[in-house]
Amino acid sequence: MKKTPVDSTKDNRFELLRELLLAEDRDKFEALSKEVILREKLKNNVSPLVDEKILDLREKFPEYFGDTITQTIKVQIRDSQDEVVEALYPIMGKLVKKAIVSEITKLTESVNKTVKEKFSIQEILKRFIRGKKNDADIVLQEVFEPIIEEVFVIEKDSGLLSGSYSRGNIADKDMVSGMLTAIKSFAEDAFSKEGQDLEDIKFETFQLSIQNFKSIYIAIACSGVLNASFKEELSDRIHNLAEIILRDRSFLSEEERLNTLIVKELIEA
Amino acid sequence: MIAKKVLLVGNFGVGKTSLIRRFVLNEFSEDYISTIGVRVSKKVVSYQNETIKLMIWDVAGTNGDEKIPKAYFLGAHAAMFVFDLSREETYLTIDKNLKMVRDLSGLKDITIVGNKKDLLSATEIDNVIQKVSVDIDLITSAKEGDYVEDAFMKLTAQALK
Numbered sequence: 144m145k146k147t148p149v150d151s152t153k154d155n156r157f158e159l160l161r162e163l164l165l166a167e168d169r170d171k172f173e174a175l176s177k178e179v180i181l182r183e184k185l186k187n188n189v190s191p192l193v194d195e196k197i198l199d200l201r202e203k204f205p206e207y208f209g210d211t212i213t214q215t216i217k218v219q220i221r222d223s224q225d226e227v228v229e230a231l232y233p234i235m236g237k238l239v240k241k242a243i244v245s246e247i248t249k250l251t252e253s254v255n256k257t258v259k260e261k262f263s264i265q266e267i268l269k270r271f272i273r274g275k276k277n278d279a280d281i282v283l284q285e286v287f288e289p290i291i292e293e294v295f296v297i298e299k300d301s302g303l304l305s306g307s308y309s310r311g312n313i314a315d316k317d318m319v320s321g322m323l324t325a326i327k328s329f330a331e332d333a334f335s336k337e338g339q340d341l342e343d344i345k346f347e348t349f350q351l352s353i354q355n356f357k358s359i360y361i362a363i364a365c366s367g368v369l370n371a372s373f374k375e376e377l378s379d380r381i382h383n384l385a386e387i388i389l390r391d392r393s394f395l396s397e398e399e400r401l402n403t404l405i406v407k408e409l410i411e412a
Numbered sequence: 413m414i415a416k417k418v419l420l421v422g423n424f425g426v427g428k429t430s431l432i433r434r435f436v437l438n439e440f441s442e443d444y445i446s447t448i449g450v451r452v453s454k455k456v457v458s459y460q461n462e463t464i465k466l467m468i469w470d471v472a473g474t475n476g477d478e479k480i481p482k483a484y485f486l487g488a489h490a491a492m493f494v495f496d497l498s499r500e501e502t503y504l505t506i507d508k509n510l511k512m513v514r515d516l517s518g519l520k521d522i523t524i525v526g527n528k529k530d531l532l533s534a535t536e537i538d539n540v541i542q543k544v545s546v547d548i549d550l551i552t553s554a555k556e557g558d559y560v561e562d563a564f565m566k567l568t569a570q571a572l573k
Contacts, residue, residue: 300487301417302452303467317415321452321467328483329448
């Protein structure tokens with residue numbers, strides 16, 4: 144017969160006591176353990192799905208939320224225009240300032256160069272002898288030199304081109320003459336009250352001056368600053384050209400000859 | 413090279429611009445015609461061993477109701493009056509319209525063209541010819557290209573007279 148251990152009774156009692164005292168805790172521990180295991184399992188199952196969704200969101204964020212965000216930003220900008228302007232103002236100001244400073248620097252250099260050249264004793268003496276132009280005119284004319292870009296001698300009624308000069312290549316000159324005549328007629332008909340003629344068309348960088356005569360008109364496109372003395376001089380030259388053409392009308396039917404005359408009287412003069 | 417200004421006149425929608433498009437490739441945007449009432453196109457043609465530069469002024473509508481600057485008609489060497497064979501209103505007052513063009517341009521002879529022949533049968537065209545109070549010079553179709561070249565050659569001949 145097997146011998147009972149010395150303390151077996153005691154141990155059994157202790158075990159019994161432990162069961163009696165810790166039964167509730169054990170149940171709680173087991174429930175907790177099950178919950179942790181369940182969470183672990185759930186985590187293992189859900190994690191890849193969540194990662195996949197995050198990746199999808201990251202990739203397609205603009206598609207999913209682009210419109211909403213744009214709309215929200217628009218509304219915010221609209222509702223807080225003052226704040227936006229205040230935020231942008233310094234940046235814009237700096238950019239504009241930078242551009243202006245750069246242009247002014249170029250202009251200053253150009254003016255300095257011209258002043259240096261034109262205000263030498265020799266030049267002052269030359270001007271004194273020649274008279275006419277004032278100092279500001281001379282500096283402006285040098286810095287923004289006016290250039291004759293195009294010249295058209297056009298029959299007034301028909302709009303047919305008799306002769307021309309061009310610094311560069313422009314669209315078909317015959318068609319330009321026709322359309323210019325049409326536009327001129329349209330403007331004169333629409334705005335003129337006493338049969339007045341259209342004389343100037345201004346663009347951003349150049350000006351089209353029109354001198355009207357009885358049967359022809361001469362249109363000249365110039366770039367640069369057209370100061371009073373240049374205009375006066377140009378007007379004199381145009382009148383000289385018109386006088387030559389109208390005295391010898393054969394120029395109107397000989398385009399090449401008239402083109403040479405235009406260069407001689409307006410460009411080289 | 414001789415240059416001549418020729419006019420194309422007639423009511424809205426008779427096919428003046430289409431005729432020019434058939435005949436000319438070099439042209440300005442059509443926007444001009446709705447803006448200032450005219451568009452200028454250019455075509456260099458050969459006629460009886462001579463090269464002629466035709467500056468074609470396509471004048472928008474000529475039935476007297478439109479406000480077109482009279483200056484568009486000045487200095488023209490020839491004119492073509494176009495009407496739509498399929499629309500009676502474009503040729504009913506042809507006498508009055510032709511007189512207006514003659515008065516403004518100082519031209520005596522005007523080439524008269526009935527366009528859009530592709531829309532009518534031969535019998536219908538005959539009926540229209542009977543109805544129109546003046547002699548028609550050419551019956552054209554800008555769509556099919558029929559007699560378009562002939563119409564402009566007649567205009568050229570007239571400009572050279």
